[in-house]
Amino acid sequence: MKKLKGIMLIDDDDTNNFLNQRLLNRMQITEKIKEFRNGKQAFDFLYNISAGHYEVTSPEYFKPALILLDINMPVMNGFEFLSLFEKLDADFRKDIVLALLSTSEHSQDTERAAASKIAYITKPLTTQKVQDLLDAHFQNQEA
Amino acid sequence: MGEFLIVTAYVLVAGFLFYLAFRREDRERKWVMALFGMIALMGGAVHGLNFWNYGAGGETFHILRLVFGAVALVGAFLLFRAITGLMAIPGLRQLQKANEELQEQLKERENAQLELREAHQALEDRVQRSSAQAITANRELERQIENRKRAEKQLISKNYELIKKNADLDDFVYYASRDLKGPVLNVAGLVEAIREELPPGNPEFAQLFDRLDDSVSSIHRKLNNLAEVSRIQKPVEDAQMSMVSFDHVLQQVKENLATVIQAAQAHLQADFSAAPAVYFSRDNLYSLLLNLISNSIKYREPQRPLLISLSTSLQDQYLVLKVQDNGIGIDLEQYGQHLFSLFRRFHDHVEGSGVGLYIIKRVMDNNRGKVEVESVPGEGTTFLLYFVNHDQETGPRI
Incomplete structure (x- = not known):
């Protein structure tokens, strides 16, 4: 399987980011993983990339193929991030897969995710869950 | 001359x-x-x-x-x-006599008038007295009414406070269970990571990890129970209500409990022909059946094969769901009044959280129904769930 261009982990829980990054690293599905502590940090990053405001040569800047998004976060939560993300250029967004990653099994949250047509994964993230997601969204990209 | x-x-x-x-x-x-x-x-x-x-x-x-x-x-x-x-x-004497008589009559009349006036006065006094009493009584009444109004106002505000506190408590339970879930999952993840990093084959470690796993999953289960309780406290929205088939929900429960049903070798028999469906929230009916059946399995009599029979019937304004088992039963005289209390447990030989019956009671209460329980220790337990029978939504019955 071809490796993903990059993954963004957006979660205010440091340890959760650490564990997810460890899991993804061990699965060896990408070279680039970047962590963000809330929706605003992540959106600023994405916005700069979409607008071309970045150093092309810098390994710190990359356009992600997958974004794993927590719901409850300070400053800007997952759904607020989502509504801003949907305002970005459609061409820019079309090859980015978004998945909500949350402890909440509340129907209010799952219904909202379904309304936005994005994947909803309950924590903890496991190899199996990541694999299911990849199978669902990245099958076609295999070279 | x-x-x-x-x-x-x-x-x-x-x-x-x-x-x-x-x-x-x-x-x-x-x-x-x-x-x-x-x-x-x-x-x-x-x-x-x-x-x-x-x-x-x-x-x-x-x-x-x-x-x-x-x-x-x-x-x-x-x-x-x-x-x-x-x-x-008349002659003068006659006149005098008549005059005397007249005088006498006059006197009598005066006396009568005097008496009349006295009586009138007495009456007036009485009227005045009684009207004074009436006024006092009236004032007393007004004061009482005022007191009652004040008490009622206090009651209303107390009630409002209670409702608010209850809602706060529900919120607290919900957010506490939600916010604690993350760290617990982290601990589980970290334990797993350590296990992966450590060289295998150490029996000491293996035992420690088993205990760690048990503890973490126990915390996790309890948090889930709390989340379930807080979810059940909230009134069901109308949109979630529909005609729900007992058979369908039972099937769902059986699938979810397949491994435990298998392990316990429980035999389930169901007859919902008298009332095949009820106007209810599907999630809540699922929760009811799941809790009742897993209770029957938990508290089965190991000496005999477990038989759980479910049936429905119509009774006055109620649709009654009966769930009967031949388990160990419960001494209702001793435990009856605490049976539906939150976090109360009456057995320690099996795993349990003390929320199952509480959830059943709450769900039925929230839907204007009721729960009854009959039990003979050593013979079995019967739960009777009384649903409000929404005939107009039921439509024609087969």
């Missing part, structure tokens, strides 16, 4: 009588006096004629005397006629 004196006397008497007649006020006497006066006058006139023409005869003279005499006679006759009237006129 004699004649002259008599005439004078007659005329004087007549004058007196006429004067009297003129002065008298009662008609009877006026009339009588006038008649006497007339007769006296006539007498006087005859004597006057005699005196005037003493010894002289003549036609005119005789005729005048005759006329006077006739007039006197007529007066006498009239007097006779008036006698009866005169008899009716």
Whole structure:
């Protein structure tokens, strides 16, 4: 399987980011993983990339193929991030897969995710869950 | 000369009588006096004629005397006629007597009037007294009403506070269970990571990890129970209500509990023909059946195969779901009143959280239903769930 261009982990829980990054690293599905502590940090990053405001040569800047998004976060939560993300250029967004990653099994949250047509994964993230997601969204990209 | 004196006397008497007649006020006497006066006058006139023409005869003279005499006679006759009237006129004594009687009557009347006035006064006093009492009573009543109003207001505000506190508590439980989930999952993840990093084959580590896993999953289960409880506290929205088939939900529960049902070798039999569906929230009916059946499995009698029978029936305004098992039963006299309390457990030989029956009770209460339980220790337990029978939504039954 071809490796993903990059993954963004957006979660205010440091340890959760650490564990997810460890899991993804061990699965060896990408070279680039970047962590963000809330929706605003992540959106600023994405916005700069979409607008071309970045150093092309810098390994710190990359356009992600997958974004794993927590719901409850300070400053800007997952759904607020989502509504801003949907305002970005459609061409820019079309090859980015978004998945909500949350402890909440509340129907209010799952219904909202379904309304936005994005994947909803309950924590903890496991190899199996990541694999299911990849199978669902990245099958076609295999070279 | 004699004649002259008599005439004078007659005329004087007549004058007196006429004067009297003129002065008298009662008609009877006026009339009588006038008649006497007339007769006296006539007498006087005859004597006057005699005196005037003493010894002289003549036609005119005789005729005048005759006329006077006739007039006197007529007066006498009239007097006779008036006698009866005169008899009716009371004498002085009679008058005095009548007067006395009248006086007495007057006195009596005065007395009566006095008594009347006294009675009236007494009555008025009484009226005043009683109206004063009424006013006092009225004031007392007003004060009581005021007190009651105040108490009612306090009650309402207390009730409002309670509702708010309850809602806060529900929120607290919900957010606590949600926010604690993350760290617990992290611990589980970290434990797993450590296990992966450590070289395998150390029995000491293996035992420690087993215990760690148990503890973490126990915390996780408890948090899930709390989340479930807080979810159940919230009233169900109308949109979630629909006709739900008992069979479908039971099937779902059986699938979810497949491994435990298998392990316990439980036999389930169901007959929902009397009422195949109920107007309810699907999630809540699922929760009810799941808790009832897993309870029956948990508290089964190991000496005999477990049999759980489910059935529905219609009773008055209720649709009744009956879930009966042949498990170990429960002593209702001892535990009955705490049976549905949160976090109360009556057995420690099996794993449990103490929320199952609480959830059942809450769900039924929230939907204006009720729960009844019958049990004979050593023989089994029967749960009766009374659902409000929404006939209009039920439509025709098969």
